[in-house]
Amino acid sequence: MKRVRVLVVDDEENIRLLFKEELEEEDYEVETASNGVEALEKIKVAPFDVVVLDIKMPVMDGIQTLNAIKNINKDQPVILCSAYGEFKQDLSSWVSDGYVVKSADTRELKETIKEILSR
Amino acid sequence: MNQAELIGKIIEISHSNLELTARVNAILNIIAHDLGFDEAIVYTFDKDKRLTCRYANQKSMLFRILSRYRCHIGEGIVGSVAQRRFPQFFTFKDISPRFGCLFYPELDDHLERFRTFSFLPLSDDSYLFGVIVLCSVMRDSLQDQEKVLLSVISRELGGILRAFELILSSKKRISELAMLSELGKILTSNVGPYELLKSIALIIAKSLSASFVSVKLEYPLLKLETQRFTYGMIDPAAKDYVDQLERSAIKLLRPVSLRNGSPEQLDNPPPFSLYSAPILSKMRVLGTITLCGEKSDQHGIEENGQYIINTISNYISSGLENTLLNARLRSVVRELTDAQKRLIEQEKFRSLGEMTANIAHEIKNPLVIIGGFTKRLAKKMQNDHTENRYIDIILNEVTRLETILNEILHYVKENQPYEEFCRLQDFLEDILYIVSSDPAWESVAIVRDFDTALEPVPCDSQQIKQVFINLLMNAFEAMRGTGTITVKTRKVVYDERPFVAISITDTGGGIDPAIIDNIFNPFFTTKERGTGLGLAISNKIVTNHKGHIEVENVAGKGVTFIVHLPMKNNMLQEEFA
Numbered sequence: 001m002k003r004v005r006v007l008v009v010d011d012e013e014n015i016r017l018l019f020k021e022e023l024e025e026e027d028y029e030v031e032t033a034s035n036g037v038e039a040l041e042k043i044k045v046a047p048f049d050v051v052v053l054d055i056k057m058p059v060m061d062g063i064q065t066l067n068a069i070k071n072i073n074k075d076q077p078v079i080l081c082s083a084y085g086e087f088k089q090d091l092s093s094w095v096s097d098g099y100v101v102k103s104a105d106t107r108e109l110k111e112t113i114k115e116i117l118s119r
Numbered sequence: 120m121n122q123a124e125l126i127g128k129i130i131e132i133s134h135s136n137l138e139l140t141a142r143v144n145a146i147l148n149i150i151a152h153d154l155g156f157d158e159a160i161v162y163t164f165d166k167d168k169r170l171t172c173r174y175a176n177q178k179s180m181l182f183r184i185l186s187r188y189r190c191h192i193g194e195g196i197v198g199s200v201a202q203r204r205f206p207q208f209f210t211f212k213d214i215s216p217r218f219g220c221l222f223y224p225e226l227d228d229h230l231e232r233f234r235t236f237s238f239l240p241l242s243d244d245s246y247l248f249g250v251i252v253l254c255s256v257m258r259d260s261l262q263d264q265e266k267v268l269l270s271v272i273s274r275e276l277g278g279i280l281r282a283f284e285l286i287l288s289s290k291k292r293i294s295e296l297a298m299l300s301e302l303g304k305i306l307t308s309n310v311g312p313y314e315l316l317k318s319i320a321l322i323i324a325k326s327l328s329a330s331f332v333s334v335k336l337e338y339p340l341l342k343l344e345t346q347r348f349t350y351g352m353i354d355p356a357a358k359d360y361v362d363q364l365e366r367s368a369i370k371l372l373r374p375v376s377l378r379n380g381s382p383e384q385l386d387n388p389p390p391f392s393l394y395s396a397p398i399l400s401k402m403r404v405l406g407t408i409t410l411c412g413e414k415s416d417q418h419g420i421e422e423n424g425q426y427i428i429n430t431i432s433n434y435i436s437s438g439l440e441n442t443l444l445n446a447r448l449r450s451v452v453r454e455l456t457d458a459q460k461r462l463i464e465q466e467k468f469r470s471l472g473e474m475t476a477n478i479a480h481e482i483k484n485p486l487v488i489i490g491g492f493t494k495r496l497a498k499k500m501q502n503d504h505t506e507n508r509y510i511d512i513i514l515n516e517v518t519r520l521e522t523i524l525n526e527i528l529h530y531v532k533e534n535q536p537y538e539e540f541c542r543l544q545d546f547l548e549d550i551l552y553i554v555s556s557d558p559a560w561e562s563v564a565i566v567r568d569f570d571t572a573l574e575p576v577p578c579d580s581q582q583i584k585q586v587f588i589n590l591l592m593n594a595f596e597a598m599r600g601t602g603t604i605t606v607k608t609r610k611v612v613y614d615e616r617p618f619v620a621i622s623i624t625d626t627g628g629g630i631d632p633a634i635i636d637n638i639f640n641p642f643f644t645t646k647e648r649g650t651g652l653g654l655a656i657s658n659k660i661v662t663n664h665k666g667h668i669e670v671e672n673v674a675g676k677g678v679t680f681i682v683h684l685p686m687k688n689n690m691l692q693e694e695f696a
Contacts, residue, residue, distance in 0.1 A: 012484050018491040056480065083483035101525075102483065104490020104517050 003029040004117060005046075009039040009065065010054040010081075015102075019052060022106045023113070036060030040068055047076055050113050054102070055082035070095055077116045081109065122268055125153050126275075133275055139283045143174040146276060150253065151176035154265065157233070158254035160185060161241065162197055163280060170197055170250065181254070184225050197250050200238040204247055206270060209236040210260055234259050239269055241277035248280035295427050298326035302431055306438035315442055316348035319408075319435055324350040327424050329410045330391070334398075334435070335365055336406040346406075357391060357411055364395035365407040372397055372404070374429060396428045400436040408432055479524045486524070490517035526652045538664075540575035541583070543608060543621060543684075550587050551606065554595070562600055568607040576619050576684050578664055583684070586657040590623045590680050593653060596646060597627025597678065610686070617686035618666070624679040630672050638670070 006028045008019045016032040023030045031048070033039035035057055043051070051069065055062030062080060069076050079098040098112040132145045147159040158181050161174040169189040175182035193202045200207055211234040237253040251273050261269075305318045316334050324332040331351030353361060360377060368375050374396035392412040398405045410424045490513075497510045551565055594604050605624040610617065630638065637643045639658045644651035661668050664684055671679040 012488070014488040014492075015484060018488055018495070021495060022491070083480055083487075102487050103521060104487050104494060104514075106491065106494075 003027065004049045005029045005031070006113065007031050007033060007039060007042060007048040007051045009033045009036065009051065009057070009062075011035060011057045012054075015054070019106070019109070022110070026110060026113075028113075036062070036065030036068065039065060040072070043069055043072060043076060047073055049077065050116055051076060051078045052081050052100075052109065052113075053078055053096075055080060066096055077119075079109070079112055079116065122264075125149065125268075126271065129272060129275055133279050139279070140174065142279060143276065144176070146272070146279075147174055147176040150272060151178065154253075154268075155258055156253045156255045157257075158182075158252065160252040161249055161276065162201075162252070163241075163249035164247075165189065168192065170201060173249075181226070181229060184229070196236075196238050197252065200240050200250050201247060204240045204242055206237065206239040206266070206273075208238075208261060208266065210234060232256050235261060237261060237266075237269060239273040241273050241280060243274065243277050243281060246277075246281065248277045248284070251276060294326050298322055298427070299431070299434075301326075302434060306434055306441070309445065312439070312442045312446065313348075315438060317350070319438075320348050320350035323408070323410065323428070323431070327410060327427070329412060329424070330354070331411045333361065333409045333411075334406060335409070337369065337404050351411075354391065354411070357393065360393055361395070361409050361411075364393055365409060368395040368397045368407050369404050372399065374425065394424050394428065396432045398432045398436045398439065400440050405436050405439050408435065475527050479527050482520075483524055486517060486520055490514065490521070493517065523650050526650045526656070537579045537581075538577040539580065540577050541580045542575050543573060543578075543583075543619065544569045544571070546580060546584055547587065547606060547608070547621070550584060550591065554588070554591055559600055560595065562602075563595060563598065564603045566603060566605040568605060570608045570610060573608055573610060573619060574686065576686060578684055579660075582660045583664070586660050586682060587621070587623070589653040589657045590682070593680075594623055594625035594627060594678075597625050599627070602626035602677075611683070613683055618683045619686055620681050620683050622679050622681040624677060626677045629674040629676055629678050630670075632672065632674055635670065635672055639668075 004027075006023050008016050008023070008030060009032070010016050010019070011034055013034070016034070020030045020032055028049075031042060033042055037060055039051065039053070042048075053062045053065060053069075057065075060068075062082065066078055066080065069078055077097045079100055080096045081100045081102050083102050097116050100109045100112050103109075128149055129146050132142055132149070135142060137145070143161060147161065150156060151159040156176075158179050159176040160172055160179060160182055162170040163173050165171050169191055171189045172182060172185040175186075190198050192198050196207060196209075233254040233256055235253075235255045235258050237251075239251050239253075240247055241249040241251055251269075253269070301322045302319065305315060305322065310318070316336075320332040320334050323329065329351070331349055331353050333347060333349040333353060335348075336346040364375055364377070374394065376394045377392065393409060394412075395407050395409040397407050408428060410428065412424075493510055493513050497507070497514070500506055500510065547567075547569070551567070554560060555563070555565055591604065598604075603626050605622075607620075607622045607624070609620045609622075611620045612618070634643075634645070639654050640651075641655040642651040643655075658668055661682055661684070666682065666684040669681040669683065671681065
């Protein structure tokens, strides 16, 4: 069976490392990108089963990246993952498939990924 | 003594400094003595235009009898001379003249003695000041020359009386002017309403020498402790009359006195005079002002006071209205100052909040990393008891920090409430059910006192729920888990607008009054592990709903937090206001 591919996009190296290790424990194939531009390039090469996208990033923030991804492939599932829940009210974030508040406790993230995969 | 000398003497007396009565009596003595009259009597007018016998020569016998009666103009000979302003002379051959009135039985014995009677008006060209009566026992008739002399003398007497009246009325005017100027000073000053009303009563009482002056406000206009301001003592016997007059002055909207205008006829008029005038402003009756005259001065207060009181009651009303406006202005200024203070506070917290939010953002990522890897570390640790405990402590602290950061960001965030009509008692029930199902709440009694007729209230149910949860948790913690929490909903009117008031009362001993001003400040906490944001957030949510939270603190007993939410959505109204 083909392994689930997950792309973690975050400007913070240790966050990428934490999510990568945590998600690999779920037996996902995890790739990382440190900003929106890099993420778009990887998505163009091959779609992922889920993209976990940080919002506050330099160069191109999460919301812009999200819209760019959806323009390329509107079926690409994206989970927004930010330090706080404040963007839930932002209409442009509604096109994302999930929203997770970034936390040391990664259970919510994992459950959201599972939920999207089961759709 | 020849006529010229006589007139000279009279003029000398009339220009002297003697008191009025002394001057008139002295002249009457001269007339009686030098011209051979036994009676020289002068009638003057009372304030009610009735003739009274006031002056007489020293030897007069009739004065004591005549002075007991007062007569109207046109009544008897005195009255008719006054009316026609023309002298009349009688001799014993005529029918004996009736003096003041038609029936004067006591006079009959005396009148027979006299052989001539002369009645002359005391007048100048335009005014009549009285009537002089001259009677003689010896003389059978008067010569024409004497009649002319008498009319000259009566003009002089009229002049004396006129000068006296002028002095009296100018004195009165001067005292009125003095009073008006005093009143003007008080009314244009910015003394408080209490001082103002007290001073008004004092000035009027002094000026009119009233035994008391009482200003009564009709309704609690100025939030004063008393509605009556009196200078002097209200005679207990006068109290009922005062009340009655004040009522009829307000009912009739015009001045009233005991004799005039009081609705009930008084059979036994009391031994004082009262005068009560309404204080009217353009829109309403503000109150009444009542004067009481001395017992000796039966009608004086009414006569003297009438004009002046009617005039100044207008001043008083505008003074009162000004004071009212002033008070309102002051409260508006106070509100504005408060609002400004709040705005500055808000601005302060907003900029502080922005900084805090940025810091919180920056802290969040490292915290996630610390926490995340500590969790990973924990998974790899093998059963070492001590190390596992250390890891647990790190994780607990990370969780705590995350909670604080979340709350800070929640507070800082400008969340416009999403309003829908909610049935408050329903979700209060939900919340109470959830919290009380926690075993820790076992010793907490919850009393529900809901207004079941309460209409749905526009609010963001998620945010308002958070407010009640915060307040309930505070109550729980204040009582250390044991006590009674009373939750009450009521409809109230605040600032003329309908509000629903939800109060949560605990029995936790209350808040220390020294810190009560700080409880809504962010980061202020009395709890060991509190963030100091619960009440700050609750307050902000309620304020965003155009409501407010009120605190009733009974130190030693407990606290009631009352959340006021507007019943109708008045955001629109405010925009147009």
